[in-house]
Amino acid sequence: MTGLDSFTDPGGIGALYPFQGLEVVFAIVGVVLWLAWHVAQTRGENREYEEALTRYRDAGMPQMADLGRDPGATTEQARGRESMTGSPEATAPPDQEPRTQSIKDETSPGNG
């Protein structure tokens, strides 16, 4: 049994949740998960920016800035990945030239 097995005397019932008596354990688990979330999020964000800067150095900053403003850029292109349908060109309508190239296809050595 995890908690209550009768509601016949509501005036005599207190807490309704299961595993009563373990509230301190619940709180410790919650606080640990909260702090761990901050650590994981911070590490992930730091890694995200390091990867972005590496990509910008490789591609050249002006090209990346264009990609940020170009309506034809897909999320996959922005992430430097192939689109779900294959190459970036495959996402362009048939009567239209692709507007941007994937960062991976750029040949510019960058500004540096």
Next chain:
Amino acid sequence: MQDELSGLTTIFTEFYYWVTVFLMFFIHIGFATYEVAVARRKNLQHTLMKNILLIPLVTITFFFFGWWIYFALPNGPGITGGLGAGHEEFFAWSETMGPHMQDRINGVFWAAFLLFSWTAASIVSGAVMERIRVAAFLIIAVLIGSVTWVIDAAWGWKPDGWMVQLMGYHDAYASGVIHAIAGGTALAVIMVLGPRIGKFGPNGVIRAIRPHNVWMACLGLFLIYTGFWGFYVACNIPIIDVDPGNGTFFSATNIYLMPTTLSGITLNFLMSLSGGLLAGYLISKRDPFWTFSGGLAGIIAASAGNDLYHPIQAMLIGGVGAALAYKLHNFVERRWRIDDAVGAVAVHGYAGFFGVVIAGFLLWGYPAAAPVEGTTAWFTTPEGWPAINPIGNFIGAVIMFGVLGFLPAFVVAKVLDRFGLLRVPRAVELAGLDTHDYGDSYPYFEASEPGGDFETVERQLVLTMTDARLTRLDGDEPPGSRAREDREAAT
């Protein structure tokens, strides 16, 4: 519950606060909408994610310790006593912090306060947008949402809080306890963070960074007004006997258990909104964003005393508050080159500060709360109750904006900056916070032509970058915080 009257009163109160929580969700739909609308196209999804994540983090931390702070610290740091009586009932591990047959109020009251916490953190979110790291913002959101504003509520937004009992502090609808503290926090963070790249040019030039969608920004502010109905009524106790010594007289009360009416605050809410809108329109020369912001500043300026003002007083205070917010925003931006992306410091901080101060004058001599044994107020009513007064409210406004708003946030922002964890790398900021990860938010829309000279300035800066590192800033721009990645690249 042993009889029908107590049963109805309790379940009505439970339902009342539940409705306020639902209504206050509109504040956060509004904040998310207007923040995203003010952001430039390259930053929209990052802005949205930053804003939404404060909600779960402030919620869980307010559960873990924020709610306990409200009941534990009314006596202040050693000023009038120790921890508040009964604070143990609000530990995260207390039985009444969950479904409980003998308690129907704690959960909904917790939630109403929690929505105030979200509001305080959301106010900061707008000011720091387009250049702060999400991790840094979320730490600051927890600081204000689950710590500092709750301390100020325990001190000045509780009948037995020491600021109320000693100073006669009065702030019925949170001009200071939410808005001024959030404004002070936002100011501290943006001072350390620095302006967005290109905001300030050579020879004192201040460049306008236009919202990507003006009407949506205004609609977001309209949604915030909508949610404010919930905010206002959540600051009241809906039904209580306010004359227990001499018979029975049921009334709504403010948070200090002093009588007011739902009807009265409805009048004053609408009149202060109107005063703010009308003044905002004139003072900003018909600018839509500042007209709508003026409405918000109007409500905030009158909120401290909207439980007791005459509606025309509320309208006038609202108008003055909106004009002050607009003028001060531009003055501070020009004088100290501080980039507040949405005017949050002005609309919430300056208007809130003004609202607390003016309430001290207009409500001078009114009872602030029933007295607590052992405390003698600076100013008292003829019956010996703590009296509202200008000195108490002025000092209270300084405590809200400066002591609990600005100072802790400044220290935390400085520590984050020390480790390079406050601001995103300059290359990421220039390319756009969405660019390397989320991509364009409007992939099927044509890009608009670059507006004004701002994109040109950014373009020129991009061309000066070496190794994805910005080697020079534009003109007189304050340097602001530097990301750890930029520091590593420089060494």
